[in-house]
Structures are given as C-alpha cells and as structure tokens.
Amino acid sequence: MTTDAHATAPDLATTSPFLRxxxxxxxxxxxxxxxxxxxxxxxxxxxxxxxVPMLESCFRTDMVVEITMQPVRRHGVDAAIFFSDIVVPLKxxxxxxxxxxxxxxxxxxxxxxxxxxxxxxxxxxxxxxSITDAVRGLVQELGSTPLIGFAxxxxxxxxxxxxxxxxxxHRRTKELMYGQPDLWHALLGxxxxxxxxxxxxxxxxxxxxxxxxxxxxxALSPADYDTYVRPHSAAVLESVADLDVPRIHFGVGTGELLxxxxxxxxxxxxxxxxxxxxxAIRRLGPDKAVQGNLDPTLLFAPTDLVHRRxxxxxxxxxxxxxxxxxxxxGVLPATDPDALTRLVEFIxxxxxxx
Ligand code: 1CP
Numbered sequence: 146m147t148t149d150a151h152a153t154a155p156d157l158a159t160t161s162p163f164l165r166x167x168x169x170x171x172x173x174x175x176x177x178x179x180x181x182x183x184x185x186x187x188x189x190x191x192x193x194x195x196x197v198p199m200l201e202s203c204f205r206t207d208m209v210v211e212i213t214m215q216p217v218r219r220h221g222v223d224a225a226i227f228f229s230d231i232v233v234p235l236k237x238x239x240x241x242x243x244x245x246x247x248x249x250x251x252x253x254x255x256x257x258x259x260x261x262x263x264x265x266x267x268x269x270x271x272x273x274x275s276i277t278d279a280v281r282g283l284v285q286e287l288g289s290t291p292l293i294g295f296a297x298x299x300x301x302x303x304x305x306x307x308x309x310x311x312x313x314x315h316r317r318t319k320e321l322m323y324g325q326p327d328l329w330h331a332l333l334g335x336x337x338x339x340x341x342x343x344x345x346x347x348x349x350x351x352x353x354x355x356x357x358x359x360x361x362x363x364a365l366s367p368a369d370y371d372t373y374v375r376p377h378s379a380a381v382l383e384s385v386a387d388l389d390v391p392r393i394h395f396g397v398g399t400g401e402l403l404x405x406x407x408x409x410x411x412x413x414x415x416x417x418x419x420x421x422x423x424x425a426i427r428r429l430g431p432d433k434a435v436q437g438n439l440d441p442t443l444l445f446a447p448t449d450l451v452h453r454r455x456x457x458x459x460x461x462x463x464x465x466x467x468x469x470x471x472x473x474x475g476v477l478p479a480t481d482p483d484a485l486t487r488l489v490e491f492i493x494x495x496x497x498x499x
Contacts, residue, residue, distance in 0.1 A: 231297025294347030363398025418473030
C-alpha cells in the first residue's frame with residue numbers, strides 16, 4: 146500500500162462516477178452524496194459523539210475518520226464529505242469560538258473594528274495537523290470513493306464572525322458591509338486567505354474535490370453580491386485552481402445568484418430545491434455541472450413520492466454538462482437513515498430512459 150495520497154488520484158479521476166460527473170464526463174450511474182450526510186441522522190454518529198463537544202471531535206483524527214466513514218458504509222454514497230465545520234480553520238488560528246448544541250457557531254468577541262482583524266492571521270499547516278492526518282487516513286480507507294474537502298465562503302464566515310452567532314437577517318454583517326466598506330473588504334480578504342489555505346491543505350493531503358459553502362449568500366441582492374462578495378469568493382476558488390480538482394460552489398436561496406456563483410470559478414454549482422433544476426441549468430449554460438436538488442423534507446414523504454421526485458431530478462439533470470445528485474441543503478437531523486439508503490439504491494439502479 147502506498148503512503149502517497151496522490152498516487153491513486155489519476156485512477157480515481159477516471160473511475161469515480163462522482164468525479165466524472167463533476168468534470169462533465171459520462172458516469173456509469175448518476176452519482177449521489179448528501180450534504181450533512183455525516184451527523185445527527187445516524188445513531189452511530191450520536192453514539193460516538195456522546196460526551197465529546199463538536200469542536201473537539203473535529204480536531205480528533207480518529208473521530209474525524211470514523212464519522213466521515215459512517216454514511217459511506219451505511220448508504221453506499223459516491224463521495225465522502227470530510228467531517229468538520231466551516232468554523233474549524235478559525236478555531237485553529239485561535240479565534241475564541243464554540244459550536245453550541247442547538248444553536249451553532251458562537252464567537253466570543255465579534256469582529257466589528259479594524260483592530261480586531263489582527264486576530265485573523267494566516268492558517269499554517271501546523272495549525273491543522275490532526276485534520277490533515279485525518280484526510281490522509283481517510284483517503285487510504287475510502288479506496289475508490291473520493292473525499293470532498295470543504296470550507297466556508299467569505300460572506301458566510303463573515304456573518305458568524307460579525308454577528309457573533311447565527312443570524313436570520315445578517316443585520317450587523319450588512320451594517321458593517323455598507324457602513325465600513327474598507328474594513329469589510331479587508332475582513333473578507335483575510336477570511337478568503339484562510340479558507341483558500343484550508344482547502345489547499347485538504348487537497349494536498351488527498352481530497353479529490355472541494356466544496357465552498359456560501360450558505361447565507363442568498364441574503365444578498367445580485368448588485369451587493371457583485372460589489373461586496375464576488376471578488377473574495379473568486380479569490381478563494383482561484384487560489385486552488387492549480388490543484389486541478391473539481392470545485393463545487395453552493396448556497397441556499399441563491400436562485401438569483403446562480404450564474405454569478407458559477408462565474409466566480411466553480412466547475413459545479415450546487416442548486417437548492419427552490420429552483421427547478423432545468424431552470425438552473427438554463428441559467429448556468431453549457432459549461433457548468435450542477436449538484437442537487439431534492440428538498441430535504443421530501444425524505445419524510447412516502448417512498449413512492451420520494452422516488453418520483455428523485456426521478457424528475459435525475460431526468461432534469463441530463464441537460465447539464467454533468468449532474469451530481471444531492472439534496473437542496475443538508476440532511477435534517479430527524480431524517481430516517483433508511484430513507485437515505487433507499488434513495489441511494491433508487492438512484493443507482495434507476496433505468497436510463499434517455
Ligand atoms: O453536535 C452536532 O452534531 C452539531 C451539528 C453540526 C454538525 C454535524 C454542526 C454545527 N456542524 C456539523 C458538521 C458540518 N458542518 C459538516 C460536515 C458533515 C457533513 O456534511 O456530512 C459540514 C459540511 C458543515 C458545514 C457548515 N457548518 C455550514 C455550511 C453547510 C450548510 O449546512 O449550510 C454551516 C452554515 C455551518 C455552521 C453550523 N455548524 C453547526 C450548525 C448547527 C451550523 C448552522 C447554524 C446556523 O443556522 O447558522
């Protein structure tokens with residue numbers, strides 16, 4: 146067995162249905178993975194996390210490997226997503242934050258002034274050795290299943306840093322954005338450097354694709370996205386362009402931003418369930434692959450309806466350069482894991498009618 150994480154990469158790129166679809170090559174079947182596939186829908190996840198705080202688990206190599214593997218073993222998905230969180234690189238450089246159960250990321254000292262930018266130093270490889278060790282271990286254990294590395298995009302991370310926690314309207318974030326544009330651009334520039342480095346370290350350790358999550362970008366108008374966010378998201382994706390792995394870019398409620406999210410340098414654009422996939426494909430044009438987009442709450446519907454809707458998504462996806470099946474956002478914690486396994490089986494065995 147080789148210890149060089151990249152030794153198997155060329156092979157994976159040609160054999161993996163997920164990587165083929167990302168690159169617009171015909172896959173042997175429609176590939177599928179689920180955002181938040183590792184997590185609270187799985188009893189084995191709840192068992193291993195018992196008594197271990199979320200952030201601690203993200204820095205424990207053995208737990209990251211085990212939790213990332215759990216949905217791959219159980220559902221037979223076509224890709225693994227690295228178990229971590231978008232705030233992990235910020236924690237790794239010493240930002241005082243926690244992930245509070247039932248709430249999400251909470252930042253002790255929200256960033257609202259220029260003097261506080263100094264706390265956002267560059268991410269160094271030594272800050273995340275337990276994480277890159279986990280990537281290396283996973284690549285060995287996953288074999289023919291590719292690993293997706295990820296990071297939070299500048300706007301979404303800035304929202305947590307400025308608000309101090311989850312926010313419905315992103316009021317303080319936009320207050321800083323509109324009122325102190327120089328500070329805003331300096332802040333997003335710092336975050337872009339950290340996110341880009343986090344992605345780079347994951348790919349160098351063996352991840353075969355990356356996803357940049359701009360979950361809350363849907364809160365922005367297209368004009369504000371262009372002025373305040375686009376250059377920074379583009380900088381993150383550009384900073385990993387030389388690594389030659391597919392770059393997926395996803396946000397929630399981003400129907401009006403889809404073409405822009407493609408234009409910032411994505412190979413694959415994630416689509417939430419509010420936009421019909423055929424519309425999204427028309428908006429994105431022939432050069433982008435798409436990922437999505439079944440409503441996560443459909444997994445609570447009768448199986449025949451789930452399958453009918455999944456078939457519609459697969460059929461609509463055929464018009465794209467490539468299609469990776471996913472939900473339109475993360476798996477809800479109350480989801481029956483067997484419903485996910487059945488959905489994977491359905492997608493893998495769905496008869497091609499085209
Ligand atoms: O104790 C727990 O189980 C805490 C729940 C949890 C989990 C399982 C959080 C807190 N984060 C995670 C893991 C996680 N987070 C993953 C890896 C697992 C997988 O996908 O299989 C990923 C990709 C994320 C990314 C993430 N964290 C995003 C972007 C994706 C998205 O869902 O939009 C965001 C916005 C976060 C912030 C976050 N972390 C946790 C929560 C509850 C939240 C959202 C809070 C809010 O609404 O603002």
